[in-house]
Amino acid sequence: MGCTGTKHLFMKKECKALQKKDVMGSAERAMKAALLIQRWYRRYLARQEIRKRCSWNIFQSLEYAGEQDQMKLQNFFHDLLTHLSNVKPSVAAAISNSPAASLRGLEPLPKDQLRLAAAEAELYRNTDPAEIFVEETYRGAELIPPFNTEHVNRLIQSFKERRTLHAKYVLTVIHEARHYLKHLPNISVASTAFAKQITVVGDLHGKLDDLLTVFYKNGLPSKDNPYVFNGDFVDRGIHSVEVLMLLLLCMLVWKDSVFLNRGNHEDFNVNLRYGFLKEIMYKYTRQAPKIIQATEDLYSWLPFATLIDNKIFVVHGGVSSTTDLKTIAAIDRHQFATVLQPPGQHSNYTYKEWRQVVDLLWSDPRSLNGCQPNNMRGGGSFFGPDVTEAFLKKYDLSLIIRSHECKVDGYEFTHNKKVLTMFSASNYYDVGSNRGAYVRLDGPTLNPHIVMYVSTAQTRKATIQQRSGLMEHSALRELKHHIFACQSLLKKEFLLIDPSNSGTVKISDWCNIMERTVGLKVTWRMLCPKIAQVDHQKGLVHYESTFDEYYMTNALAQNGPSFLESLYRNKEALETIFRIMDKDGSGLISMQEFQDACDLLGQHAEQPMSKDQIEQLAKSIDINKDGFIDFNEFLEAFRLADKTPSLEEKSPEQEDYATFDQNLDQDVEITRL
Known part of the structure; x- marks a missing residue:
């Protein structure tokens, strides 16, 4: 009887010990699981932060590049006017005395x-x-x-x-x-x-x-x-x-x-x-x-x-x-x-x-x-x-x-x-x-x-991943527009280091060429897999894939930069030049405004145009013959001036492209595959 009681007591204590051990084991497992989840979450946040900073770097680089371009363009026209004031004061006065003179960045008279x-x-x-x-x-x-x-x-x-x-x-x-x-x-x-x-x-x-x-x-x-x-x-x-x-x-x-x-x-x-x-x-x-x-x-x-x-x-x-x-x-x-x-x-x-x-x-x-x-x-x-x-x-x-x-x-x-x-x-x-x-x-x-x-509300309700995704998508879209504008130059650079035409270059070479040609200091190595196909085992980039994701709705020139590439590179500068020439801010360049601008530019040209030549040029740009040049006509003149000899014989698709109409408030249309 006593032995039985002792045995029962021992088994009871053993059971409690096992239960306690199980409880401790569950707590330990829960703690380990919590630490693991926490570690995973930190890594997740770190990845999202890297994506956000990378996108941020793209946006800021594009913004500062635009401001630099604006400064350069402004200085160019300022230098032209300064030179013209000394050479041909009458033209300078005609421009400076316009109602919008200082709007055009020209110096006011005393x-x-x-x-x-x-x-x-x-x-x-x-x-x-x-x-x-x-x-x-x-x-x-x-x-x-x-x-x-x-x-x-x-x-x-x-x-x-x-x-x-x-x-x-x-x-x-x-x-x-x-x-x-x-x-x-x-x-x-x-x-x-x-x-x-x-x-x-x-x-x-x-x-x-x-x-x-x-x-x-x-x-x-x-x-x-x-x-x-x-x-x-x-x-x-x-x-x-x-x-x-x-x-x-x-x-x-x-x-x-x-x-x-x-x-x-x-x-x-x-x-x-x-x-x-x-x-x-x-x-x-x-x-x-x-x-x-x-x-x-x-x-x-x-x-x-x-x-x-x-x-x-x-x-x-x-x-x-x-x-x-x-x-x-x-x-x-x-x-x-x-x-x-x-x-x-x-x-x-x-x-x-x-x-x-x-x-x-x-x-x-x-x-x-x-x-x-x-x-x-x-x-x-x-x-x-x-x-x-x-x-x-x-x-x-x-x-x-x-x-x-x-x-x-x-x-x-x-x-x-x-x-x-x-x-x-x-x-x-x-x-x-x-x-x-x-x-x-x-x-x-x-x-x-x-x-x-x-x-x-769209961004207030978005998750961390959704916000990062939206930002990254927008940044990459803007970056690819700039890449497209340099497509011909990039291909030329890639071929220089790929004489065998294998279609691949080292990742480091791809990054150097992108930074040098596109002109933006962004994290190209991190962006490389998002822009082009990468063979990580060999450390090579299929550089032609850099241009695969986006294609233009019209055929591109095979040799040399196309009009659309030039337009992407110069659209903002062209728009600024148009508004500088449009002294009264009407949205149209009159024949007199065009004459004044050509006189201004002619002072820095090796062979300045005569008055008759300027008049003929203005009439040729004025497609609808209403006596004014609008922005569409201005861009069409740029297209004609930008044509390369390789475009003299155009395919039917390129013939359609010649009628491209660039609206004042639209970017060139890009279709995603």
Whole structure:
């Protein structure tokens, strides 16, 4: 009996021990599983982050390449005009005295006070809103001074309903804003003594939904809710007119509570390339030249920066080692209709003043000490932490808030948290590319509180993988457009290192050729499998597959670059040249405008054309014989000039291609296999 009880007790203890062991084993397995899942998830996030950064690198490289091209094109025409002023002053005067002279990047003639008054009277006479009739069918907002909060609410509602503001009211707002801005200093002074807070908004770039999101989250401006909008209101987005009108109206209603800084895109020489000019012409057609002329003058009255409580300096681009606030405060900013060119012999400002303004609007911070020219953008400076520290110490400031650069999360602290970059246009490069953000400075210490957002439901609801996929797809699409533009050059380079015509090259050679020929410093080795077929075992790339995924709807030339390739490489430059020649902004080049442009270009040609030759050329380009050259005819002339001898005998498909019609607002059609 006792033995039986002892045995039973022993078995009971053994069972409990086994149960305890099983329990411990389950816990251990669960822990190991959790650690494994965590490790997998970290790897997954790391892969998504790499994809995102790779796509980001593509977008930024393309953006900076475009800005460099714009600077080069602007400098080219500036040099031409400078040369022409010395050789043939009559032609230079004809161009410079056009209503849109400074819009074309040409230097204004010297102006005294009497001429300034005369210029102001002429501007108002040319752009008087009273001369514009409002049709009975118009259903948009009506903006008649004096403006109040109700006007702002009506305008917002009208824009939500996608109604275009009438040209009469656009000009009314612009002129009211011009008169107000004229009396402001170059550096605005904002105070939080009453409101105890202030909000700073970065680049909006025509993204109306982002501006409305900011107002929804943070409230409309008021005495209790002041704002600083830090430049780049227009370009790239399709609602630049709406964004600019809403900001100007808010400034006029709450004059002591809304501050607008000038950005590098508040410059019509930049607008020529990045879309705002095209948007105005599309929305306002006949009244577009008036709006363009008035808006250009408006830009020149925008202050350069805002100083908050003598503690925080808000500027669009940044500073440099030579930035001097006293010099900036004394500049006649109205002379800077454009900042893309240095002063010439007839300019009313010095090189030192021009350099100060360019650095404010175009500079970027970097991690290295010192100050260097910003070659990536083609203008401004790269300023290091030591430059920031010296500037803040010199003027007893605590922080620089700037914009100018798109950031993944809409903001970024650099230089030991002494520089804060704010970017408020979400989905800037494409859907899913980035968040927008604004910063609210609270309390007597102006403590920054950053709010991030995405203005489209599509990206708000997307998973991490979906967002990365959208961004990567968009980046690769843009990159492949640039690759296609260099197709013939790339094939020539590949054949040089593949004399046996095997169709393969080493991965390293493929990367070097792509970077050298396409001209973009992106992560080509990582991108290689996504662009071309790779034999990883042999380390070879089938370079012909680089061009397989996309094909043109029309046959390409087999020898030498085709028209479409040339068009892809030069489309933005051609569009900019067209708008430079179109001095009155009508969307058409008149015979006289064409004559002036040819005279200008002829001064640098080895064999300049005679007047009769220019007239014959203009008539040959004017296909429909209406006396004007539109953009389609301009591109057709480029096509004919770009033809190579190998295209003299064309196939039926190439004959069809000769009738290709390039619309003003369309890219060349690409079909995906």
